[in-house]
Amino acid sequence: MENAVGRAGEPIFKRLALIGVGLIGSSISHAARRAGLVGDIVGASPTPGTRKRAEELGLVAKMYAEPADAVRGADLVILCSPVGTYADIAKTIGPHLEKGAIVSDVGSVKSAAVRDIAPHMPQGVHFIAGHPVAGTEQSGPDAGFAELFDGRWCILTPGEDVDKSALAKLQEFWQRLGSEVEIMSPEHHDMVLAITSHVPHLIAYNIVNTAAHLERVTDKEVIKFSAGGFRDFTRIAASDPVMWRDVFLNNKEAVLEMLGRFSEDLTALQRAIRFGDGATLEKLFSEARAIRRGVIHANQDTPQPDFGRRATSDAKAPQR
Amino acid sequence: MENAVGRAGEPIFKRLALIGVGLIGSSISHAARRAGLVGDIVGASPTPGTRKRAEELGLVAKMYAEPADAVRGADLVILCSPVGTYADIAKTIGPHLEKGAIVSDVGSVKSAAVRDIAPHMPQGVHFIAGHPVAGTEQSGPDAGFAELFDGRWCILTPGEDVDKSALAKLQEFWQRLGSEVEIMSPEHHDMVLAITSHVPHLIAYNIVNTAAHLERVTDKEVIKFSAGGFRDFTRIAASDPVMWRDVFLNNKEAVLEMLGRFSEDLTALQRAIRFGDGATLEKLFSEARAIRRGVIHANQDTPQPDFGRRATSDAKAPQR
Ligand SMILES: NC(=O)c1ccc[n+]([C@@H]2O[C@H](COP(=O)([O-])OP(=O)(O)OC[C@H]3O[C@@H](n4cnc5c(N)ncnc54)[C@H](OP(=O)(O)O)[C@@H]3O)[C@@H](O)[C@H]2O)c1
Ligand SMILES: NC(=O)c1ccc[n+]([C@@H]2O[C@H](COP(=O)([O-])OP(=O)(O)OC[C@H]3O[C@@H](n4cnc5c(N)ncnc54)[C@H](OP(=O)(O)O)[C@@H]3O)[C@@H](O)[C@H]2O)c1
Numbered sequence: 001m002e003n004a005v006g007r008a009g010e011p012i013f014k015r016l017a018l019i020g021v022g023l024i025g026s027s028i029s030h031a032a033r034r035a036g037l038v039g040d041i042v043g044a045s046p047t048p049g050t051r052k053r054a055e056e057l058g059l060v061a062k063m064y065a066e067p068a069d070a071v072r073g074a075d076l077v078i079l080c081s082p083v084g085t086y087a088d089i090a091k092t093i094g095p096h097l098e099k100g101a102i103v104s105d106v107g108s109v110k111s112a113a114v115r116d117i118a119p120h121m122p123q124g125v126h127f128i129a130g131h132p133v134a135g136t137e138q139s140g141p142d143a144g145f146a147e148l149f150d151g152r153w154c155i156l157t158p159g160e161d162v163d164k165s166a167l168a169k170l171q172e173f174w175q176r177l178g179s180e181v182e183i184m185s186p187e188h189h190d191m192v193l194a195i196t197s198h199v200p201h202l203i204a205y206n207i208v209n210t211a212a213h214l215e216r217v218t219d220k221e222v223i224k225f226s227a228g229g230f231r232d233f234t235r236i237a238a239s240d241p242v243m244w245r246d247v248f249l250n251n252k253e254a255v256l257e258m259l260g261r262f263s264e265d266l267t268a269l270q271r272a273i274r275f276g277d278g279a280t281l282e283k284l285f286s287e288a289r290a291i292r293r294g295v296i297h298a299n300q301d302t303p304q305p306d307f308g309r310r311a312t313s314d315a316k317a318p319q320r
Numbered sequence: 321m322e323n324a325v326g327r328a329g330e331p332i333f334k335r336l337a338l339i340g341v342g343l344i345g346s347s348i349s350h351a352a353r354r355a356g357l358v359g360d361i362v363g364a365s366p367t368p369g370t371r372k373r374a375e376e377l378g379l380v381a382k383m384y385a386e387p388a389d390a391v392r393g394a395d396l397v398i399l400c401s402p403v404g405t406y407a408d409i410a411k412t413i414g415p416h417l418e419k420g421a422i423v424s425d426v427g428s429v430k431s432a433a434v435r436d437i438a439p440h441m442p443q444g445v446h447f448i449a450g451h452p453v454a455g456t457e458q459s460g461p462d463a464g465f466a467e468l469f470d471g472r473w474c475i476l477t478p479g480e481d482v483d484k485s486a487l488a489k490l491q492e493f494w495q496r497l498g499s500e501v502e503i504m505s506p507e508h509h510d511m512v513l514a515i516t517s518h519v520p521h522l523i524a525y526n527i528v529n530t531a532a533h534l535e536r537v538t539d540k541e542v543i544k545f546s547a548g549g550f551r552d553f554t555r556i557a558a559s560d561p562v563m564w565r566d567v568f569l570n571n572k573e574a575v576l577e578m579l580g581r582f583s584e585d586l587t588a589l590q591r592a593i594r595f596g597d598g599a600t601l602e603k604l605f606s607e608a609r610a611i612r613r614g615v616i617h618a619n620q621d622t623p624q625p626d627f628g629r630r631a632t633s634d635a636k637a638p639q640r
Contacts, residue, residue: 196545225475229556242602293558
């Protein structure tokens with residue numbers, strides 16, 4: 001399939017309403033404007049400061065305090081807030097949605113999104129849950145940028161009875177934002193993302209907290225000598241705590257299943273270390289390289305050493 | 321202390337012998353030449369291809385198959401090979417070392433380095449173990465670059481009876497390579513690095529292998545959707561298997577102790593997820609942010625979102 005990155009074209013929606021304008025919402029705004037995808041954009045968020053900033057940045061023509069006010073007249077509504085807010089938002093916007101509108105979301109879990117949103121969708125509105133697999137550790141309206149979705153995958157998890165032309169339209173929308181689109185069930189999504197995103201975040205949070213609470217190594221030492229690998233984990237662990245709380249509360253089974261496997265495998269590695277079994281260690285370490293090669297071949301990461309960080313980390317003397 | 325990054329000056333050693341010219345050895349060569357630190361550089365490594373390449377790249381004036389041949393006439397010898405090779409190398413070079421020479425290493429573990437090297441050092445030779453806390457996931461003579469040590473810490477772990485002027489000279493050497501120098505005991509080094517480097521690598525290797533052996537999620541899916549966090553772990557897990565095998569075989573106690581703490585803490589997180597304890601999750605996730613801020617403040621990582629990777633990961637359509 002041809003990739004449509006950055007190709008400006010005809011708008012396919014007259015009005016886009018973004019419920020939440022943080023990292024993902026603001027990036028959608030940047031990328032949709034880059035591609036000329038929508039007539040205009042409005043938004044909603046609870047905090048006055050966020051609303052002011054989103055208008056200042058030109059992310060939206062107008063921000064509303066109430067999601068119900070933002071969705072009026074919108075033919076595309078995307079929930080871009082933490083997953084734990086979905087049920088309330090869906091309930092309040094339901095009665096105000098335009099007939100024929102498409103409602104979607106970007107939440108990192110999908111079964112719970114469907115559970116919380118679908119029941120509140122009126123007849124004639126097309127609900128199709130989605131998740132762009134792209135992000136950074138930053139949040140808020142200033143964090144977004146147009147290129148976030150370029151070359152990344154967006155997963156859509158439509159129900160069986162989905163309107164084919166609504167699905168095609170949403171698919172085109174994400175492609176013109178820069179993504180490739182994959183379709184799967186919400187349950188399978190949650191299993192895949194548990195291992196590729198949720199458990200990685202959990203163990204990153206965990207090791208950072210373990211390091212912060214040692215008696216024999218100070219926080220200052222942990223920070224000073226973090227370039228040996230630890231600093232990579234601190235980046236992921238700087239992600240928004242509320243967003244991630246909601247992910248773990250809403251993808252419990254899949255996360256616990258993957259965590260069980262992780263712990264089992266870690267126990268085996270631990271035993272190999274305890275018994276000095278170098279052959280097992282070397283074998284397991286060697287196998288892990290194949291996956292890295294796959295990630296790079298699939299253009300899902302830069303092949304540059306150290307993420308190309310070399311150029312950006314400057315040669316200043318470290319602060320003691 | 322003034323930082324001496326990139327400042328060319330008088331040589332402080334007449335001949336540097338590098339035993340091993342992989343990522344670290346070749347980076348020392350680049351940085352030492354940048355700073356005009358040494359008269360000339362020779363090297364040793366077992367593989368003919370590596371020796372040829374190191375000469376082609378101009379990393380050394382001459383490569384030798386035998387470490388004993390490389391150390392003749394050298395007033396600074398640095399072991400830059402996997403830690404498991406140290407005992408044999410120390411034994412074979414011992415009788416050939418110049419009186420007054422400084423012998424050091426760059427190994428990621430220090431108690432074992434001292435255990436394996438010190439007994440073979442003749443009288444009048446100054447042995448001071450060291451570890452530059454800097455690296456990438458790549459290896460071999462082509463992987464090195466002059467900036468690797470800029471703004472990073474190099475830890476030296478001299479014995480109690482160290483010659484003060486030899487220590488000062490080695491300290492100046494590392495500073496002019498671009499590093500700050502910290503002095504501590506080998507035992508404390510191994511504890512600090514267990515949490516800031518060894519356990520992070522172990523859990524990265526582990527989650528990559530867990531992901532590769534699932535029945536319900538294919539390797540292809542793991543790779544495609546790796547941008548949700550997993551790809552960061554694949555980078556670390558692409559590091560050299562032999563080097564890391566030797567690290568775990570030679571820092572067993574500290575790694576097992578830190579791994580025990582990690583697993584305890586992970587169990588607590590797992591319980592919070594199982595029982596839907598959002599307050600505990602949010603609290604633990606929030607705390608992790610402070611350490612990230614510390615790492616950035618100490619100039620041990622770039623403040624740019626996503627390691628600044630945005631600029632380097634290009635917008636090509638991903639390979640299916
Ligand atoms: N970050 C990632 O890497 C990533 C990647 C893919 C998907 N996601 C998903 O994207 C969604 C948003 O994440 P993000 O990273 O963009 O978060 P973010 O930067 O923290 O932004 C969250 C936005 O949601 C708004 N919001 C919070 N409560 C709300 C409510 N009750 N009603 C309406 N708006 C509300 C916030 O507004 P105020 O500022 O006014 O509170 C803010 O604008 C989450 O569901 C997350 O799972 C995130
Ligand atoms: N990679 C990192 O991030 C990092 C960071 C700090 C410290 N260190 C430490 O630095 C050391 C080297 O790591 P590296 O990343 O530079 O590894 P590397 O790129 O794999 O290079 C290893 C070098 O050691 C040589 N070598 C292997 N066995 C040898 C022997 N018996 N005698 C002499 N030379 C031998 C290899 O030569 P052939 O190619 O001829 O086999 C190669 O030149 C290790 O002790 C490691 O713990 C690594």
